[in-house]
Amino acid sequence: MTSPPPSRTPGEPPGATRNGLPAQAVPPLVPGREGRPLGIGILGCADIARRRFLPALARCRGVRLVAVASRDPARAAALAAPLGAAATDYLGLLRAPDVDLVYVALPGDLHEPWSVAALEHGKHVLCEKPLALSAASVERMLAAAARHGRRLLENLMFLRHPQHLEARAILAAGHPGAPSRLRCTFHIPSPAPGDHRLDPSRGGGALHDLGRYPLGAAWHLLGGEVMEVARCEVERQAGIITAVRAEAVTAGGGALSLSIAFGRPYECWYELGTAAGALRLDRAFTPPADHRCRAELRGPGGVEARWMPAHDQWVGAIEHAAGLAGSGLGAAEEDARSCALARGADRLMAAAGAPA
């Protein structure tokens, strides 16, 4: 396999168009209350907060880490002190006046209670995926956000990456016609013993952990919610779903074929197709900030490789959330998407024979 070209072609200015598409618009930079940077608090010293969120936060504009909360005071202090942030417990963080937005990176079953508690304390919330374990739970959370006049956003970073718009544009130029089918695979090695993903009481399982990716891609690329599940094969182990293979139909009649699994070698790609041909995108959901994903346009004439733009999707997602939180603007598109993805997940759960 050939190696990708550098993130920017030599001589190419930042933000230049690629393959005829403008680079993604930078979200508005909006300060927090009283003109200061938006204050961020982290609920739980999660692996994802340490490895991804905090390094990305340091690269974001218009935001400032204010406090870190843990059930264990020593753990909060160890993470907060080097970053110049306060260490506290969960309720202390929600009561902190300089925290404007709370990043919730807890096991899935705790997303609703702690997001709602944060909203009730007047905070905006950026909650990790899956926003909740059922559509009813997502609706309750969004109702709380509306009641308290705050934003509640689901952290699905890949949707902020411009490579998906570009993939769709390349496909349209090569194989005209609306995208009508999406094949999507996301497999990961098994989480370590004791991980909340393996715990049925914590909202564990591959469908909750990985399902938002194909469902989100279908929403974004096929333009609609998964309405019908035509076929669904499931593997289970120790009370959780460890793998799902399913065929489903979206509201617009698009065909989604998905495979998600724990306990397999890492694999993360989708193939988006029209009646005439298809485009396959590798590393579709988790590209590092400087990584240009390889796409293959496939048709009767053969296969043509293209390189997607690099983009820091963590920074994009955090700045987007901070921009919405700080601006007071509504987030109708995000709200509708979170509800639609949760309903799609419920339908897959029902087809898998699991209670939603």
Ligand SMILES: NC(=O)c1ccc[n+]([C@@H]2O[C@H](COP(=O)([O-])OP(=O)(O)OC[C@H]3O[C@@H](n4cnc5c(N)ncnc54)[C@H](OP(=O)(O)O)[C@@H]3O)[C@@H](O)[C@H]2O)c1
């Ligand atoms: N967007 C992405 O790319 C991405 C990637 C990975 C994970 N995630 C999501 O991020 C969230 C956290 O995942 P993670 O892998 O980072 O989890 P993790 O390392 O296990 O962290 C979860 C944190 O939740 C807190 N917690 C509170 N009550 C808990 C309980 N009863 N059991 C276990 N932990 C408890 C703990 O913090 P304290 O002990 O400090 O209170 C713990 O560190 C999940 O929703 C996951 O789906 C998203």
